[in-house]
Amino acid sequence: MTEAQTTPPMDQAAAELFADKVGGMLNGGAVALMLSIGHRTGLFDVMNGLPSSTSQAIADAAGLNERYVREWLAVMVTGGIVAYDGATKTYRLPAEHAACLTKGAPLGNMAVYAQLIGMGGAVQDRILDGFRDGGGLQYGEYPHFHAIMAEDSGQTVVAQLFDTVLPLAPELPGRLEAGIDVLDAGCGSGRALAAMAKRYANSRFTGYDLERDAIDRAKQAAAGLDNIRFETLDLTGFDEVERYDLITSFDAIHDQKDPAGVLARIWRALRSRGIHLMQDVGGSADLANNLDFPFAPLLYTASCLHCMPVSLGQGGAGLGTMWGWETAEAMLKAAGFDAPERTVLEHDPMNVWFVSRKE
Numbered sequence: 200m201t202e203a204q205t206t207p208p209m210d211q212a213a214a215e216l217f218a219d220k221v222g223g224m225l226n227g228g229a230v231a232l233m234l235s236i237g238h239r240t241g242l243f244d245v246m247n248g249l250p251s252s253t254s255q256a257i258a259d260a261a262g263l264n265e266r267y268v269r270e271w272l273a274v275m276v277t278g279g280i281v282a283y284d285g286a287t288k289t290y291r292l293p294a295e296h297a298a299c300l301t302k303g304a305p306l307g308n309m310a311v312y313a314q315l316i317g318m319g320g321a322v323q324d325r326i327l328d329g330f331r332d333g334g335g336l337q338y339g340e341y342p343h344f345h346a347i348m349a350e351d352s353g354q355t356v357v358a359q360l361f362d363t364v365l366p367l368a369p370e371l372p373g374r375l376e377a378g379i380d381v382l383d384a385g386c387g388s389g390r391a392l393a394a395m396a397k398r399y400a401n402s403r404f405t406g407y408d409l410e411r412d413a414i415d416r417a418k419q420a421a422a423g424l425d426n427i428r429f430e431t432l433d434l435t436g437f438d439e440v441e442r443y444d445l446i447t448s449f450d451a452i453h454d455q456k457d458p459a460g461v462l463a464r465i466w467r468a469l470r471s472r473g474i475h476l477m478q479d480v481g482g483s484a485d486l487a488n489n490l491d492f493p494f495a496p497l498l499y500t501a502s503c504l505h506c507m508p509v510s511l512g513q514g515g516a517g518l519g520t521m522w523g524w525e526t527a528e529a530m531l532k533a534a535g536f537d538a539p540e541r542t543v544l545e546h547d548p549m550n551v552w553f554v555s556r557k558e
C-alpha cells in the first residue's frame with residue numbers, strides 16, 4: 200500500500216464533537232415530532248391562554264387525557280419549549296415561545312411544519328420500498344397531507360394575498376376587481392382561491408386538483424360563493440385553450456408528473472395579456488448552492504419522503520422539492536413565457552414567486 204492510500208488517523212476530538220451533534224439531532228427530531236402533537240392537539244394554543252398550570256389543569260382546558268399531556272409536557276420542558284416550576288409542578292408556555300408555535304403567531308406558526316416530520320414517519324416503510332425498487336407513492340398514502348398544506352398556504356399565500364402576492368403583477372388587483380377568469384392549477388384545499396372569490400365578486404374562479412379529498416375540502420372552504428367552482432382533474436391531461444386571464448399555481452408545479460408539460464398547457468390556456476402567478480420552492484437546482492438555504496435539510500427531507508415519490512408515483516419526472524428556481528425559470532421560458540419575473544417575498548423566504556405574462 201502506498202503512502203497516498205493510507206487512511207488518515209481519526210481525529211478523536213472531531214469524532215466526539217460530531218457524535219454530540221448527532222445526539223442533538225436525535226433530541227431535535229424527537230422534539231419536532233412532539234411539536235407536531237402540540238399543534239394538532241391544540242395544546243400550544245391552550246397553554247398560550249393559561250398562567251403557569253398543573254398538567255391536570257392543562258389537560259382539562261384542552262379536553263385531553265392528563266397522563267398523555269404530562270408525558271408530552273416532560274418533552275416540552277426538557278426540550279426547552281415550556282418553563283417548569285418543580286416546587287408547584289406547574290408548566291408555562293413563555294410568550295416568546297408562543298410567538299412561533301401558536302395560531303396566528305406573529306413570527307409564523309412553525310409547529311405547522313413540524314407536522315411534516317410525523318407525516319414522513321408514517322410512510323417510512325413505503326419509502327424504503329422506493330429505495331429498493333425506485334417506485335413512487337400516491338398522494339392518498341400521506342395522512343393529513345392536504346390539511347397540512349392548507350395551513351402552510353394559509354401562512355405563505357392567503358395571509359399575504361392582497362397585500363403582497365397579487366400586487367406582484369401591479370395590474371392584477373384592478374383586473375380582478377373589473378372581472379376576469381381565474382384558474383388555480385393544483386388548488387389543494389382551495390383557501391387562496393376562495394379568498395379571491397370572496398373579495399372579487401365580478402371575477403370567475405376555477406380550481407383543479409388531482410385529489411378528490413382536496414377538492415372536497417375546497418368546496419367546503421368556498422361554501423356560499425357563487426363565482427367559484429372546483430373539479431377533480433389530472434393536470435397532465437388538462438387541455439383548454441385561451442380560457443383564462445389569470446392562472447395561479449401555489450407550490451403545485453415541482454411535484455407534478457410532468458411539470459414542463461403542465462406549464463406549456465397553462466400557457467396555452469391563457470388568453471392574450473394573460474398572467475401566470477406561480478409560487479414554488481426557491482432553492483437552487485445545484486446542491487452546492489443550497490448549503491445555507493433556509494430549512495434546506497427539512498426541504499430535502501420533504502422531497503425524499505413526499506414531493507419526489509408522488510411525482511414518481513404518477514409515472515412522472517420526480518424532480519423533487521429542490522428542483523431549483525433555475526429549472527422553473529427554464530421551463531417557464533420553454534413553455535412560451537418570454538420574460539418571467541422572479542421575486543422572493545420577505546414573509547416567505549423558502550419560496551420564489553414568478554410572474555409570467557403572455558403577450
Ligand SMILES: C[S@@+](CC[C@H](N)C(=O)[O-])C[C@H]1O[C@@H](n2cnc3c(N)ncnc32)[C@H](O)[C@@H]1O
Pocket residue numbers: 338348349352356384385386387388407408409410413432433434435448449450451454455456513
Ligand atoms: C404541495 S400541494 C399544494 C396545494 C395548494 N396549491 C396549496 O398551496 O396548499 C400540491 C398540489 O398539487 C396537486 N397535484 C399534484 N399532481 C397533480 C396533477 N397531476 N394534477 C392536478 N393536481 C395535482 C396535489 O394534489 C396537491 O394538492
